[in-house]
Amino acid sequence: MKVTNPATEEVIANLTEDTVATLQQKHEQLKAGQAKWNAVPLSERVAVLQKFAALLKENIEKLASILTSEVGKPLQQSRNEVNGACARIEWLTNNAEKFLSDETVSEQPGMKEVISYEPLGVVCNISAWNYPYLVGTNVFVPALLAGNAVMYKPSEYSSLTGEQIVKLLHLAGVHADAVQLAIGGGEVGKTLLEMPFDGYYFTGSYKTGQYIYEKVAPKMVPCQLELGGKDPLYIADDVADIAGVAAGTADGAFYNNGQSCCSVERIYVHEKVYDQYVAEFVKEVNSYKLGAPTEDGVYIGALTREPQLQVVDAQVQDAVSKGAKVETGGKRVEGKGYYYQPTVLTGVNHSMEVMREESFGPVIGIMKVKDDAEAAELMNDTAYGLTAGVYTADQQRAKTILSNINAGTGYWNCCDRVSAALPWSGRKHSGFGATLSHLGLRAFTHPKAYHLRG
Numbered sequence: 001m002k003v004t005n006p007a008t009e010e011v012i013a014n015l016t017e018d019t020v021a022t023l024q025q026k027h028e029q030l031k032a033g034q035a036k037w038n039a040v041p042l043s044e045r046v047a048v049l050q051k052f053a054a055l056l057k058e059n060i061e062k063l064a065s066i067l068t069s070e071v072g073k074p075l076q077q078s079r080n081e082v083n084g085a086c087a088r089i090e091w092l093t094n095n096a097e098k099f100l101s102d103e104t105v106s107e108q109p110g111m112k113e114v115i116s117y118e119p120l121g122v123v124c125n126i127s128a129w130n131y132p133y134l135v136g137t138n139v140f141v142p143a144l145l146a147g148n149a150v151m152y153k154p155s156e157y158s159s160l161t162g163e164q165i166v167k168l169l170h171l172a173g174v175h176a177d178a179v180q181l182a183i184g185g186g187e188v189g190k191t192l193l194e195m196p197f198d199g200y201y202f203t204g205s206y207k208t209g210q211y212i213y214e215k216v217a218p219k220m221v222p223c224q225l226e227l228g229g230k231d232p233l234y235i236a237d238d239v240a241d242i243a244g245v246a247a248g249t250a251d252g253a254f255y256n257n258g259q260s261c262c263s264v265e266r267i268y269v270h271e272k273v274y275d276q277y278v279a280e281f282v283k284e285v286n287s288y289k290l291g292a293p294t295e296d297g298v299y300i301g302a303l304t305r306e307p308q309l310q311v312v313d314a315q316v317q318d319a320v321s322k323g324a325k326v327e328t329g330g331k332r333v334e335g336k337g338y339y340y341q342p343t344v345l346t347g348v349n350h351s352m353e354v355m356r357e358e359s360f361g362p363v364i365g366i367m368k369v370k371d372d373a374e375a376a377e378l379m380n381d382t383a384y385g386l387t388a389g390v391y392t393a394d395q396q397r398a399k400t401i402l403s404n405i406n407a408g409t410g411y412w413n414c415c416d417r418v419s420a421a422l423p424w425s426g427r428k429h430s431g432f433g434a435t436l437s438h439l440g441l442r443a444f445t446h447p448k449a450y451h452l453r454g
Contacts, residue, residue: 053090055168060079067161096441113450128155152166156186209225232378232389233249236390257301270370282327316330325347342362387407
């Protein structure tokens with residue numbers, strides 16, 4: 001399997017893909033080793049995962065360089081991702097004993113009622129390339145804390161990073177037969193779906209998530225899907241600092257080249273502040289430096305996957321053909337590398353693909369609305385349901401709007417944000433189940449009810 005640098009189109013590594021035989025061998029190893037790992041006291045598993053976080057910090061420059069080389073994000077954004085993973089691990093490890101230990105829910109004379117949280121067994125984590133440290137941490141860290149063994153399959157576009165993750169997990173003290181690496185593309189993923197895992201946890205596109213769900217449903221084991229979004233944002237007419245909000249929301253749309261499931265993907269602006277907001281937004285986007293992701297100051301690097309260039313360009317052309325205006329950008333950058341200009345479209349509407357289908361690239365549509373009701377109606381007009389945000393001076397106004405949006409996360413005066421203390425969950429085509437928070441820790445367990453008389 002060839003690993004290509006998306007910024008240069010050069011092959012930087014050749015990896016050996018797993019076969020059915022090697023995957024079966026690894027699964028048997030995990031199956032045999034899971035009980036031994038679960039027998040390690042929870043406090044010690046916590047210490048091991050904290051050591052893993054320490055190793056990430058110690059090796060951050062090397063890890064960031066490898067990540068940038070295979071996914072194309074600017075080097076500073078790769079550093080930010082590793083640091084973000086460490087912060088999530090800190091919350092998960094600090095709260096593991098609180099939420100994974102036995103819980104006494106009722107105690108009366110002669111009867112005690114207890115919930116015990118038992119590991120699922122051997123779980124399969126099919127992960128994503130856009131934030132391999134963050135989306136991986138969401139799954140394999142709580143899974144290991146809960147006493148599971150993990151088959152970790154990074155995306156074929158971030159396999160070098162996956163190798164580093166498993167290497168450091170083992171170095172930190174996770175048993176070799178408690179976490180194994182699966183290397184390969186779609187065929188390896190399909191093989192994993194045929195194997196007898198005790199749970200499946202996938203991060204990626206709706207189409208692939210739907211396929212996984214259908215394949216594993218007959219197994220009657222837990223399956224969680226963290227899928228994409230078409231995350232809307234509304235700018236109300238009482239926002240005072242238009243320039244500041246425009247800069248912050250542009251970052252929410254274009255950070256990591258827009259390759260985030262919770263990136264701002266469409267913006268609705270009250271007609272009273274629309275012109276000013278668009279002007280400030282375009283000004284901010286025009287200030288972004290595009291170039292080699294290893295250069296200082298670069299904000300827009302290369303897209304990770306070459307096919308996404310066609311997806312983004314097709315959305316832009318579709319919008320223009322239906323009356324949209326390109327305020328800036330709108331074209332692929334000529335030369336080597338998978339670069340696309342950061343693109344802002346106005347005059348958009350919901351007949352256009354860019355306002356309905358996930359872009360996962362550096363393009364955004366900005367639409368004028370007359371009031372909160374129209375904004376809310378348009379925000380809900382989607383097959384996805386991951387995040388939604390409202391910018392307004394009035395918190396109650398924001399909560400009123402957000403309470404009527406069918407999404408797993410609501411933002412007031414912020415966007416493109418994830419907290420380890422809060423559940424990360426989608427609705428509709430954005431998936432189901434929860435990672436992070438106490439729900440994410442317990443997502444890798446079977447609750448057992450104990451009725452204890454005596």
